Amino acid sequence: MHALEVSGLTKTYGSALGRKQEALRGVDLALPAGTSFGLIGPNGAGKTTFIKTLLGIVAPTSGELRLLGGSPKDPAIRRRLGYLPERLHLPAFDTPPSFLRQIARFKGVAWDADQIRALICRVGLEDAIDRRVGGFSKGMRQRLGLASALIGAPELLILDEPTDGIDPMGRAEIRRILADEVARGTTLFLNSHLLSETERICTRIGVLNRGKLVLEGPLETLRQPSPRWTLRFAEGAPREALLALGFEPQDTGSWQLEAADAEGLNVKLDRAREAGALLVGLTPELRDLEKVLAEAMQEAA
């Protein structure tokens, strides 16, 4: 079953002067339930518009959209999802328990004080449990926002910049929480400018550029179209022979080799071994997400 299905989704904003701006230009996406998906792209790519359209906050101009098998306009569907907006504004006079109790009431979830307290502790706000939200830092607000998204054990979590303003230790905590949720079977839809965060949390990536999903697929596939390998040989490896075989020395003492497939790689390795080089390490050369994004942008341009 798909947690999210989008086909031919477009959104065009019109101004009072009649000027039109295409924010989404035919986005297609299908996410199986339980996927952790990361949406990346440059500023103004339409990421937030896409998320808002998914939630029914912004009405699409055309296209089809299904969340958890239904329409996001249906409150019964919205009850099954958790959302954290990019800039969550919280009522200043609330304390974390009163805010979360209210969200639980809105979601129709009968949570008692102990469950609310446990959730507050889970997002690391136990020391601020009696404080008013008005005095919270940005990171604390994000944590409380995440807690509100987690109320009612949602089947789909849509998070827009969840770690924005959170310190590195806090980010690790948030990552653990999200990993736990994914392990529970929750589908995660994450929008983050922090590519390293996305890389660590998500198993599937989509690149949005100028309102179009220009690249989408499993993270490992996107990161590894390069036929390059990093190798380490035991001390005393014959440098000249390796150079003659096409191995490239690196500053770190390792070597790199380009091989189109497994057979080509093994042929070169056999020859290196015949020349007296003993292999002690072999890792595929993975591109980081920054490179994936840059290449996708370049191709789209």
Add this chain to the structure above:
Amino acid sequence: MMLFEVALQVLREAVRRRWVLALFIGITGMLLLLSFTLQLEVVDGALAASRLFGKVLGIGAEDAEVALRPLFAAGSALLFYGGLLFGIVATADFAPRLLEPGRIEHLLALPIRRWQLLLGTFLGVLVLCLSAGLYGALCFTVLIGTKTGFWMWQLFGSALLCTVAFASIYAVMLGSVTWVRSAATSAALGGVMFILGIIASNRVAIAPFITEGWGRTGFEAVTSVVPRIASLGLLAAHPDLDPERLAQLPTLLVGMGLFTVAVLTLALSNFESKDY
């Protein structure tokens, strides 16, 4: 029901605000001041003397019920007009805060329908306005009642009429926020409605002063749909008016009700199709 849940949330937020506390402290303080300074001497059912801050108010000995009527009329008018003005100023930022970026998206992603959000806010603000009015009416009635032994319930009627009038004004204020999210615009439109409501109540008397033609026609057209705030205020202050005037009350209330429903329908239609 979600509608009432939203209204309750509006009330919860309101009571946590300083101005609501200030409102209730203000009403209580004013009435306490009156209770200490207003001296009413009733002898055998007649008002013998009344003093405010030690000064005799110049009312001769007369039937207490008759003598107290101006006091209640003044109290009712104060409650009606004061309530409206305070309501306009105090509630102008309610809806804009609810629609603030970062909050409205969060609310709309919850299982709340848009109409529930808008009408829940409307309901919550009206309950707040009614509570403040009834509190003031209760305190004032108890104050005069315990001092004179005469109990008049006129102020409660005034509080109710004030809420009805405020409903029509707040509908415009709330509706405006679905187009322009601004507390200042909302308050300004509330003020304009308040003044237009007074003008509309006297449209028949004012119309002859406007040159005949499109000007007068325009004036009559605009004021024909505006709620008659001052007419309702007059009835709130003087419920003992002649029966002919009192007979206007149902028409006034129905007119205000229709105006409120029409404005809210327009606002809802805009809110339902708006992107946030």
